[in-house]
Amino acid sequence: MMRDSVFNCCVSPPHPPGGVEEPQQRSRAQAPPPNDRRFLIFFDFDETLVDECSDDSMVTVAPGGVLPGWLKDTYRPGRYNEYMQRVLAYLAEQGVTPVAIRGTVEKLPPCPGIATLMHFLLSQPSRDFEVICVSDANMVFIETWLQHLGFHPLFLRIFTNPAHFDDNGQLQLRPFHSHECLRCPANMCKAVVVRQYVAQRVRERGGRPYQKVLYVGDGANDFCPSLTLSPGDIAFPRCDFPMHKLIQEMEEAKPGEFKASVVPWNSGEDVINTLRKILERP
Structure with a gap:
């Protein structure tokens, strides 16, 4: 976690090996992305789109609905991705099928108002929002959850840890990338992803920036990418979740250091209200 040092996180990390355009991270085929969108909006997934941690939901398909103590004891801070690889291997050994795993994910509830927000974005003219999941x-x-609810077409890209079911039905999980940010999990620094994606897209747009970059999240690892936002951009932290608290702490300790506007949300409808306002402006 990052609470031990709020302000030393990801503001200018060295570039990690490789860029963000790994083939596994493309949510669609190699069609060129549209370059006429006015706004770029990033969404986290766990406790932002879905109202719980999707990894935690895997406990419900374990025998007896619990993981054995010896397995839970293997967790190490900052190494959750490696821990989940062991959890998924254990589930496969216990005979938990891909159908059971997908079915559990499909049942994850959206956060309050998120379905309304997704439908709002789907209803907008195509030139308005470029939507990304990180x-x-x-x-x-x-992808299972987005496809089940019909929201997958909205997302131009999904940046996350690669995963696939192997021939034995085990869900194989790999880290997204390596990086040198000391405050983020070893497998992903979202600030690196956001910074590199924005820079790449602006180049592809002939140097034309987006009118605004927006970031909707909840967790401590969503605080990092929110630091990459510029004045005029908007951070949407979920009310009273770690991202919100870290922004508040920074604003109290270093007024003006956090550059973006901050719009806390309890419901996706809070986000919609702000989006309607920026759409009304020329």
């Missing part, structure tokens, strides 16, 4: 969950969980 998450420390995994590709199978995210």
